[in-house]
Amino acid sequence: MEFEVLGPLRIRRPGGPSAPAGRLQRILLAVLLTRANRPVTVDLLGDALWGEHADRRAAQKLQLHVHRLRGLLGEPDRLRFDGGGYLLRVLPGELDAERFESLAEEAEEAPILARKALDLWRGTPFDGLDVPLLTDEARRLSEIRLHLLETLFDAELTAGRHLAIVGELRVLAGTHPLRERLHALLVRALYRSGRQADALAACREARRVLRTELGLEPGAELRELEQAILEGREAEPVGAAPVPAQLPAQARGFTAREEELAELDELAPVSVITGTAGAGKTALALRWAHRS
Known part of the structure; x- marks a missing residue:
């Protein structure tokens, strides 16, 4: 079973995707997923479901929605009352937002993973569920996505693919004009593509937007x-860090993995190591790099 929140809420099973039928059911599942494997209090869930319209029967109605959600999940022990609240058990790798954040973190050291993380994105997180708690979480995930896009581009x-990314950058800069x-990335891509006039025009447009919307000069x-x-x-990016001259130290206690190391030898020079968070991907990559 997989849970998808990076777009309209869905549950994916071997037979295909499905979703709770009603809005309240979708909100209940979404809130539980934002706090996966942790108890969520009845008060917090009631506020998310009914807000100021909650009545004295809210706890009873919540029990009914929980019962229906258990039936949809098909695994009743996934959702239980524990520690003063309802807890939804989600296994490692089952939640797309968790996989996205893990890949985004790894992409800081290995930008090639950025595309893999971005491929998980299907639209606005929790699309259609206008609840403050979910809106805040969607905003947080969207900020990570924007930072990841900047890292990728x-x-x-740096790899010299400026011609290939001008179109994407133009769309993104137009969609997020205050970013x-x-x-800056668009201007650099245009300039390196030999389009000096367009690069200058992009600079001036950025200045106009920043002045008009924020009352600020460009950085x-x-x-x-x-x-x-x-x-x-x-021009080099302001504040750009120097490229490290040495690899980071190898992880201690690294053993076995000879089969995986041999496979990397065959796939070199470019390979992508994937797996769930904590599986040892970085340790394996460092061991291979140090011996190559």
Whole structure:
């Protein structure tokens, strides 16, 4: 069983995806998933389901919705009353948001994983469930996605793929006009593609938006980019960290994995190591890199 919240709420089984039929059922499942494997109090669930319209029968009605959700899950022991609240048991790797965050974290060190994380995204998280608690969680996940996109496109520019990403960056900068980093990446991609006039126009559009919407001037990166374009020289990202000259130390206690190491030898120079959080992907990659 898999739970999908990075878009309309769905439960995916071998027979295909399904979802709770009613809005209250979807809200109940969504809230439990945001606090997977932790008890969620009756008061918090009642507030999410009915808000200020909750009445003295809210706890009784909640029991009915929980009963129906157990039937939908098909595994009644997944959802139980525990420690003063209802607890939904979710196994490692079953929740798409958990997999997304794990991959996003790993992508900070291995940007090639960014695309894999972004492929899990199907739309607005908890789409259609306008509840403050879920709206806040959707906003948090969306911020991670935007940061991941910036990490990905920065890596693409470093790899010289500026021509391939101009279109995507233009759409993103237009969709998120107050995201200064996206404007800077677009300007850099245009400039490296030999489109100096378009790069300058993008700089000026970013300045106009920031002034109009926020009353602010562009930050150091955009200002340096614009100056570099005017002078016809290359500009490095402001605050860019130097590329490490050495690999991080290997993890202690690493044993076995000879079969996996041999497979990496065959797949080199480019490979992607996948698995659930805590499975030892980073340790395996470091061991292989140190011996290569």
